[in-house]
Amino acid sequence: xxxxxxxxxxxxxxxxxxxxxxxxxxxxxxxxxxxxxxxxxxxxxxxxxxxxxxxxxxxxxxxxxxxxxxxxxxxxxxxxxxxxxxxxxxxxxxxxxxxxxxxxxxxxxxxxxxxxxxxxxxxxxxxxxxxxxxxxxxxxxxxxxxxxxxxxxxxxxxxxx
Amino acid sequence: xxxxxxxxxxxxxxxxxxxxxxxxxxxxxxxxxxxxxxxxxxxxxxxxxxxxxxxxxxxxxxxxxxxxxxxxxxxxxxxxxxxxxxxxxxxxxxxxxxxxxxxxxxxxxxxxxxxxxxxxxxxxxxxxxxxxxxxxxxxxxxxxxxxxxxxxxxxxxxxxx
DNA sequence: GTATTAAGGATAGTGATTGTCCTTAGTATA
DNA sequence: TATACTAAGGACAATCACTATCCTTAATAC
Ligand code: SF4
Ligand code: SF4
Numbered sequence: 001x002x003x004x005x006x007x008x009x010x011x012x013x014x015x016x017x018x019x020x021x022x023x024x025x026x027x028x029x030x031x032x033x034x035x036x037x038x039x040x041x042x043x044x045x046x047x048x049x050x051x052x053x054x055x056x057x058x059x060x061x062x063x064x065x066x067x068x069x070x071x072x073x074x075x076x077x078x079x080x081x082x083x084x085x086x087x088x089x090x091x092x093x094x095x096x097x098x099x100x101x102x103x104x105x106x107x108x109x110x111x112x113x114x115x116x117x118x119x120x121x122x123x124x125x126x127x128x129x130x131x132x133x134x135x136x137x138x139x140x141x142x143x144x145x146x147x148x149x150x151x152x153x154x155x156x157x158x159x160x161x
Numbered sequence: 162x163x164x165x166x167x168x169x170x171x172x173x174x175x176x177x178x179x180x181x182x183x184x185x186x187x188x189x190x191x192x193x194x195x196x197x198x199x200x201x202x203x204x205x206x207x208x209x210x211x212x213x214x215x216x217x218x219x220x221x222x223x224x225x226x227x228x229x230x231x232x233x234x235x236x237x238x239x240x241x242x243x244x245x246x247x248x249x250x251x252x253x254x255x256x257x258x259x260x261x262x263x264x265x266x267x268x269x270x271x272x273x274x275x276x277x278x279x280x281x282x283x284x285x286x287x288x289x290x291x292x293x294x295x296x297x298x299x300x301x302x303x304x305x306x307x308x309x310x311x312x313x314x315x316x317x318x319x320x321x322x
Numbered sequence: 323g324t325a326t327t328a329a330g331g332a333t334a335g336t337g338a339t340t341g342t343c344c345t346t347a348g349t350a351t352a
Numbered sequence: 353t354a355t356a357c358t359a360a361g362g363a364c365a366a367t368c369a370c371t372a373t374c375c376t377t378a379a380t381a382c
Pocket of ligand 2: 008012253254255256257258272273274275276277
């Protein structure tokens, strides 16, 4: 079980979109080039983000994408769920129904204990993702990346917005 | 992204193995029949659990599996990691390396901020799984399932141990 | 009108999950 | 000792989700 690689792409793209000047848009082409990933496929992830209302796109030359909200109002969970979906990572196939000791007049009791525990863990994962915002990420990156690289990247983005 | 169905099987099997009388073993055949899943494939999950030291098997007639430790010393995490592996659910392909503004003399700084956040969420998920033990599950099930079904199941298991 | 863009449908290629079959070796019982 | 039963595990094939590419359509700026 592993998250799709689009998750990594989406997170990085949102991080980069946070550097786009106000009122401007950054096209898919630039995002794909910056990260060295296929433009066509990255487009699918961006479409998912757009549908989820995390980013918004506009057409034409000068078109592209920008964040739909301020970085402080976008969480990792928003991005992950846009690409990966909101469904729980644990799927229950109700194998308890096969229990030979279960009378056929099954009163379909509430969801079983196993599923409840797994769903609780899933919720803990999502809660953790929800606790980090895009603005927090920008701050972490600012501490990691040398200022000159950061400035150059911002310039690179601005030139294509 | 979704957990493999063997996770559900493994959890249920461990739950059932907790009902095996002391010194006895329950064979794969019985576990598969009880849950209505293919015996051959379930066997793979049980082998993984065995290798992880969660359960232990023995050969011959009267052979089968039993828990390797007391239910209070087996957590959901033990079972999930035995089947699903210990690797993080987030894989980083280092796409930041493609950044055109990054000088080639990359000093491979520490793992990036994005990965750190994702790994932290992964850790929260595992921590939640770790907090529930097999003995807790038995208690939850005892509250959910009618006593007569519970007794009949225990009888069913004992007859095949 | 032309160039550029997002949106999205259609369709392969790839790889992991799922499932089956078979062999090998250890164990209990008669 | 012979037999029946078991776990362990290797070798596949089938299925399905993920990855990737290509193409069409519609909106926008110039
Ligand atoms: S017992 Fe729980 S996890 Fe198992 S099949 Fe039933 S609902 Fe699903
Ligand atoms: S920035 Fe982090 S998540 Fe992105 S490629 Fe680099 S290490 Fe991986």
